Amino acid sequence: PSELTDADVQQLRTLARRTWLFYEHFVGPDSNWLPPDHFQETPRGAVAQRTSPTNIGLYLLTALAAHDLGYVGMTNLVVRLYATFSTLEKMPRYRGHILNWVDTHSLETLPPGYVSTVDSGNMAGSLIAFKQGCLAMAQERVWRWEAWQGLLDLLLLLAESAPALADQGGDAGNEADSRDAPTALLLERLSEIRDQVLAVRGEPAQWRPLLAQIATEGQQAINQHFVDIMAANAGALNSEVLQNCRIYTDRIQHHLDEMQHEVDTLLPWLVLLNEPPAIFGQPGLPPSLAETWAELQRALPPTPKLGEIKEICRAGQSLAQRLSVQLAETTTHTLEAIRFAQDWCGRLVESLQAAQSSSASLLESYAILAEMADRLTTDMEFDFLFDAQRQLFHIGYNVDAGMLDQNYYDLLASEARIASLVAIAKYDVPQSHWIHLGRPLTRLETGEEALLSWSGTMFEYLMPSLLMHSYSDTLIHASASASIDHQIRYARDKKIPWGISESGFYTFDAAMNYQYHAFGVPGLGFKRGLTEDLVITPYASMLALPFHTQAVLQNIEALQAYQMIGRYGFYEALDFTPSHLKIGQTHATVRSYMTHHQGMIMLALVNRLQDRVMVQRFHAEPSIRSIEMLLQEQAPAGAPVQFPHEDEVSPPSPVRSVIAANPWSAPLDTPMPMA
DSSP, X not given: OOOOXXXXXXXXXXXXXXXXXXXXXXXXXXXXXXXXXXXXXXXXXXXXXXXXXXXXXXXXXXXXXXXXXXXXXXHHHHHHHHHHHHHHXXXXXXXXXXXXXXXXTTOOEEEEEEEEHHHHHHHHHHHHHHHHHHHGGGGSBSSOHHHHHHHHHHHHHHHXXXXXXXXXXTOOHHHHHHHHHHHHHHHHHHHHHHHHHHHTTTOGGXXXXXXXXXXXXXXXXXXXXXXXXXXXXXXXXXXXXXXXXXXXXXXXXXXXXXXXXXXXXXXXXXXXXXXXXXXXXXXXXXXXXXXXXXXHHHHSOSSOBGXXXXXXXXXXXXXXXXXXXXXXXXXXXXXXXXXXXXXXXXXXXXXXXXXXXXXHHHHHHHHHHHHXXXXXXHHOXXXXXXXXXXXXXXXXXXXXXXXXXXXXXXXXXXXXXXXXXXXXXXXXXXXHHHHXXXXXEEEOTTSOEEEOBSSOOHHHHHGGGGTSOOOXXXXXXXXXXXXXXXXXXXXXXXTSOOOOOEEEEEEEOTTOOEEEEEOOOTTTBSOSOTTSOOEEOHHHHHTTTTTOHHHHHHHHHHHHHTXXXXXXXXXXXXXXXXXXXXXXXXXXXXXXXXXXXHHHHHHHHHHHHTTSHHHHHHHTSHHHXXXXXXXXXXXXXXXXXXXXXXXHHSOOOOOOOOOOOOOOOOOXXXXXXXX
């Protein structure tokens, strides 16, 4: 993929921060720390308090992604994850599978209890990547630059929202200037903080004092400017923008508090080293004392890895104790100065002991989470969902009826590809299953060949690539790339943004809930009727970030032109289908946020911004590495191609009646008139 500019990175990061806000707001004690299915902003403003294995698995990885991007610290993350896993331990399961659907309040299964092959596969794949992410925490630096980037993202979101706070109406002149002044001061202060942070990017030793300054002076200034804006614009404030600004200021405060707490808990020496006893900087310090002091400073780095803290604390305690003994022996300074320095050494020893204990506890917690994730994956039995004769998976199993669904996942170009790979890796099904997945090929308008899917959705082609390697010059990669090109061309012909997949659309049930359907592009799917609807969903194009980065960035701008970004990131969909719209409407926005679509957006973003980190975690699992060759299948040469429903791909021109233009004439000499 093409290189990202600084502006591109910032655009993607602010989208990621908005998306994570969805989970911050809707995953908590009220939902037993499980993600809801969706939040419908309008017309009902309702949260669907039910969830599925796909929702849960993607939430776990989204939380991990939020840490990768600097939005959640190690300690806060482990608290969140432990709460979710405590709930998972209590949930009903069938042969290891969490059922579709589960009430997030009561944790009861919503009838009929159903084991979905694809949902369980998505969750198992997510748990594998999650496990590896937890195991890798020991090698994570406790204080990373990403934590500062997370703060900068919030500052930018506030800076983008603040100018829209006041509705100036028709005001002009001095009155308008007086209303604008507090906003200008806020923006100036936000810019100053941003510049201060960027100035110390390569100087971790300066991070702790800067954090203390921003957490006190900077945050107080932001709050005061915000109060001034409200006072100057009383009665003319945009309530929605006001709510957004309040959320951002709250999140800024929370982010700073979390950073301080984590640093002070795991890296307590940074505060003490920032304010050392004056004696260590005075002339006449004995050489042995000066050497020990220098050695202590070197032994306590500003950005250690979590797994290094134990040994760092041990070494630091030993050196601090030696320093205290040497101070007692010195005669070059006053007794008061020596005692103050010894007291400082004592406080350092105590804080190092506490940090050693905290880091050990944190490491143990992540190890336990990894073990719990592994056990959940191992407990899922996929063999009973498998038809050994057909060598294919059933769609699922109705637990209440005790019956397997009589339909099958039989195509390689399918979202069920994750379930197939995981089941093979677990030895639940034989590798021969992979060979039995259908590989029908089609040739697109550009001459590119691609695997056919059932619905022609981006979900089928690209969703597995959130976790699986997509190797260049392979059948799967070529099909993914060709499907993206085909979708872009299809939308370009319609003069709309691109990205068609299963999503909500602008039609309601009796309770005013948006409806949901699998939309696709003709030419890629076996399903009939793909030309009947035209619904664009942003997550579909976001899945293409690793393949066609610039096309996705351009599409984000096109979606923004339709005002498709809300408080929690992208709205669900943009519906251009005439039969769904009122007379005179050209399009309608589906103002909801689906949890699993939010999760896919978040994973696509972190994969692009962090070097495909989720894919690397998934493939770090030994059982997955052992079967990677299945993903490296080359495109066949000279294979027959199919063209399903050619009448839908290129509808024939309607036959027009030909009206004869010959003049009519009647003979004049007939016995009877002819008229």
